[in-house]
Amino acid sequence: METSAKASINVEEAFLTLASDIKSKMEKRLEANNPPKGGHQLKFAENRKTETWLSRCNLL
Structure with missing residues (x-):
């Protein structure tokens, strides 16, 4: 993707x-390491102590 910070073109x-691509890859990696249980697509540990930073990552 071509961008220009000077002209503010396509930067955002x-x-x-x-x-979004990074988040998607991290979710796939997390899913591969911790297969979902009980039919949930992505299920993080129920114990908050083991919750990863990824589960708190949101893109608007």
């Missing part, structure tokens, strides 16, 4: 796209 779109 590029950031959101990159952040």
